[in-house]
Amino acid sequence: MSATDQKAATDARTAPVAVWQILEKLRGQDLIDWRMAEVTGRASIAERNLDIGIPFGWYPIALSKDLAVGEVKPLRYFSQDLAMWRGEDGQVRMLDAYCKHLGAHMGHGGKVHGNLLECPFHAWRYDGDEGVVKDIPYAKAIPPQVKRKCTRTWHITEANRWIWAWYHPQDVAPLFEVQHLPECSDPDWTDFDVYEWNVWGSIQNMAENGVDVAHFRYIHGTANVPLGELRWGDWGRGADVRAKMGTPWGEVDGCISYDTMGPGQSWTRFTGISETLLVACITPVELDHVHARFCFTQPKSQAEGERAGVAKAIIRDICKQFDQDKVVWDRQKYEPNPIICDGDGPIPRFRKFYSRYYAQAAE
CATH class of the missing domain: 2.102.10.10 (Rieske [2Fe-2S] iron-sulphur domain)
Structure with a gap:
């Protein structure tokens, strides 16, 4: 990347395209309505190569x-x-x-x-x-x-x-179990704060987003996002991203730790600034329609204490990033043979891993 391109990508005055064109003026109920409204005029399932089935x-x-x-x-x-x-x-x-x-x-x-x-x-x-x-x-x-x-x-x-x-498209019995998260039944943690979206695209494209490190600069406006320590299991995967984080109380050691179990269960723990558990509920409706719900819970002592503003800000920022991604996902095509360059992240490895969730790959 040239010095000019680098400056354009990181200059605070140059907002990501998605934010400028779609999200900048959306507030309150208008934003909520946009998150749920159907995207009209999108290309067909076949044109977007989304007829690859629903992962089990x-x-x-x-x-x-x-x-x-x-x-x-x-x-x-x-x-x-x-x-x-x-x-x-x-x-x-x-x-x-x-x-x-x-x-x-x-x-x-x-x-x-x-x-x-x-x-x-x-x-x-x-x-x-x-x-x-x-x-x-x-x-x-x-x-x-x-x-x-x-x-x-x-x-x-x-x-x-x-x-x-x-x-499972062939009605095969469960091959793994849902993971139980202790925070969800802990009386010292808050009730879920739930946010909801309809995404008019592919659940695989959405999942792939997590290892696509280059997009963080151009969609979310971040200078860089490290991949962290990746974990690849039999049916789940995850990563721990550790970084120094600036807060009103000084610099702290922070960690973003995400995990998945199958394509439908994903959770992320944010520690350092304000403890937060995000339970991401992502469910296919059609081949080109995914119902997404983000459920946030935090320790009551933080969510209702002197750091309540920071706790709420973390949730707003996470939802904002999902909004930004949705602008692309709503019209994105699935490229079965993508042209990958250095700096893209481990997309080929992710695809090989994710293929296990399709029935034809499991036979």
């Missing part, structure tokens, strides 16, 4: 507190319509949404009958564990086609205040 893994689908006992909710994830409910035993279950009888969507108007899901159209009652019809109140006999398994059942677990669903 555990994905967060709803906050546990948002599904009461006896409640049914419609969902759409993994390019499928789904019906989720919490039975009288407190367990969450989920089925493909459409009744095998006459095709009613059971997530809209369905009822919980004990632990069964009752279709709103004719009250056919489904067992969420076996995927069979257990009862038809007005019939003398249950048709044999639905007395055996007739609909997909989903592996569901609850952890870190979230309901998680295991997705």
